[in-house]
Amino acid sequence: MSFIQVRNVWQEYGDQTVLEGLRLNIEEGEFCALVGASGCGKSTFLRLLLGQERPSRGQILLDGQPLAAEPDASRGVVFQRYSVLPHLSVLDNVALGLELPRAPLLGRLFGHAKAEARAQAAALLHRVGLDHALDKYPSQLSGGMQQRLAIAQALIMKPRMLLLDEPFGALDPGIRKDMHALLLELWQETRLTVLMVTHDLSEGFTLGTRLLVFDKVRHDPQAPSAYGARITYDIPLNLDRHATREAVAALPAHVTERLKTA
Amino acid sequence: MRLINRKPGRSWRISLAILPFALLLIAYLAGSAARLADNPQDKLLPSVVQMADAVERMAFSEDPRSGRYLFWDDTAASLKRLGMGLAIAAVAGLSLGLLSGTLPLFGTSLSPLLTVVSMIPPLAILPVLFIVFGLDELSKVMLIVIGITPVIARDIEQRAREIPVELLIKAQTLGANTWTLILRVVLPQLLPRLLIALQLALGSAWLFLIAAEAIAATDGLGYRIFLVRRYLAMDVILPYVAWITLLAWLMDYGLKRLTRAAFPWYDGGRA
Known part of the structure; x- marks a missing residue:
């Protein structure tokens, strides 16, 4: 049984669908990089895992148990801003x-x-x-x-799970490199399960053992918010770097384009 | 150079700050001298000597009837009422604002109530206070409390809502329950805001104090001013007003210094 099981999760706000039919299994100790264009639900997914929001439909299981519906000490989080207490x-x-x-x-x-x-x-x-x-x-x-x-x-x-929401998004490239090294070391020491949302595709490759690409599959030009995003690509990274590069090269242009500009 | 880009230098800054005070003082002295030259009995614009005499009489010599130093008695009475009013209002405003701004369940009922209550003109219910609480100290303190508590509570509520939700989530992932979250995360961040809210409410607090004392009191700075008004005793009124202004300014300055000293993290902006 997987550590995290995401079972057909939908997230809707009114008539705006953000995530649709998300199915996913994550093993303990994986480092998942969540990438995708802006506004396609990566951070929403992270908030669901954090317990900050509840899915409109479907279920998330942690170790076979339904996820607690509010943030607790079993899940650590680092946001892009406002992560530390100023006082x-x-x-x-x-x-x-x-x-x-x-x-x-x-x-x-x-x-x-x-x-x-x-x-x-x-x-x-x-x-x-x-x-x-x-x-x-x-x-x-x-x-x-x-x-x-x-x-x-x-x-x-x-924590058993560390959730990172674009933690290095506001940092200079040099400092970002240092942070990557630190995070990898800590992850290797603690072996915890990490899910990191990032805008930066290369960051996802450097750090992750698995890359999850969020994208909208269906589009309705008359109602842009009618359909939500799904996980369109799920690429294991640590097995074979060469195969990975090929898999990435095979990503359709519109995905990589949007990631680069995002 | 455009006006908007011109800034006063160091020495100019002090001179420019003093200038309006000096001008006002000169205008007063000139006006007073002119009126007194015209009519030595004039009471409207007393000279500095006359005011000094009045201060001597009120502050540094015993009142022949009561054997007390009226000026200091008045000051003590007023400051006691003001202090009590401010303290109660600070505690009540902080509690209400904190509950309303932090806990959505409380906020849903409290927030509209606070908004409406803060619209009641406190002076309009002063008679009610006199009827309910009697004519002694309690009603005067209550006027200050009722006057400024809603303002403080609404300000604190607003500031509590401005605390980034990320911080509240983070604290929960660090094992906080609702109580410890309020105690260790929300409250410490609101305390400097409370001092600033108090600073802003000082003006209204003094207003309510003077108003209550003017209507029903037997001592206090406001009482004295309204008492000697009957004799057109401007030589007493003006020093009293200056003294009140000085006290209010000192309190404002003290609160500002206290905010900076007690919450060094606050000045540096938010992380």
């Missing part, structure tokens, strides 16, 4: 994840437990290269450092 220092941003589940009444730990949580957070921050900025506030960090912090914050929870 907490770097260290507290990460330590918060250790404090909240253990202190349902006050939301904070004291004494020995607090020191332990902070030490654990500091160790993880060291791992992502933020050990020099523990006492800074997020607004004092660069964009890349903020995303490092957001990743550390998500990982301290030891």
Whole structure:
């Protein structure tokens, strides 16, 4: 049985269909890159997995159980923006994840437990290269450092699934490369299941073990929102780079065109 | 160079800031001197010496009848009412705004109510307050509370809704329940906003305070001003008004400094 099972999921807002008939199995430990043109439902799919929205039709199973209908500690997330809490220092941003589940009444730990949580957070921050900025506030960090912090914050929870919504979309190309390296290392260490939405096709190739292309199959010129997107290509990446390149070369021009311009 | 691109230099900045105050002062002194030269009994524009005498009389010598220093008694009475009113309004406004802005179930009922209640002119229900709460301290404090709580609550509600939904989701993935989410994520981000809302509400709070004291009180800055008005005692009224202005400005400045000192992350913008 697959780790994540997506069973005929539809997402509709009023008469606007965003996703239609999504069927998908994802194994534990896979790194899926979700690509597609703007507005074709990649982020919607991520929100469904996160529990931020519920599918209009169909079902998503996690380990055979229906997915909890609200965000919880089993799923970590990094957004493009607003991923870190502006009023907490770097260290507290990460330590918060250790404090909240253990202190349902006050939301904070004291004494020995607090020191332990902070030490654990500091160790993880060291791992992502933020050990020099523990006492800074997020607004004092660069964009890349903020995303490092957001990743550390998500990982301290030891989630089973990490959801990334264009996490590096706002970063410079050089910094983006560093982030790719960091993310790959962390993924190899933790072996968690990662789903990443990206606009950047090459980013999907560099990182993913599997590429999922979202696209609309049906078009009604009179009602552009009548049909939703499906997963049109599902390409395994890590097996054979050569075969992958051929598979990508075989993608129809309109898909790759749109991805490049997006 | 176009006017829009001209900025005052460092030394000019101070001079330009002082200029309007200096002009007003000069205009007053000239007007006062002219009127007093015309008629030494004139009470409308007292001279600086007359005002200093009045301050001496009110603040630094005992009142012959009560044996008290009226100016300081008035100040203490007014500040006590204002402080209580502001404190209660801050707590009530923060709680209402937080509930309404964070929890959709509460907001659906609270939000329209707050909107309507904030439209009631507080001074129009001042008689009601006097009837319900009596003529002593409680009704005056209540006027301030009723006057500014809805404004603060609506501001806080708005700010709570402006917190990016990503942050609320993130906190839930970090294991927060509704209570700890409010306690550790929403509330800390709203506290600096509360101080700013208080700063903006200060003007109205003073207005309601003076109005309540003018109508029914036996002490207080507003009471004194309206009392000596009967004798056209401008030499008392003007120093009192200046004192009120100074107090209000100090509170405004204090709140601003407090916001910066207590929430260093706030000034740097949002992450």
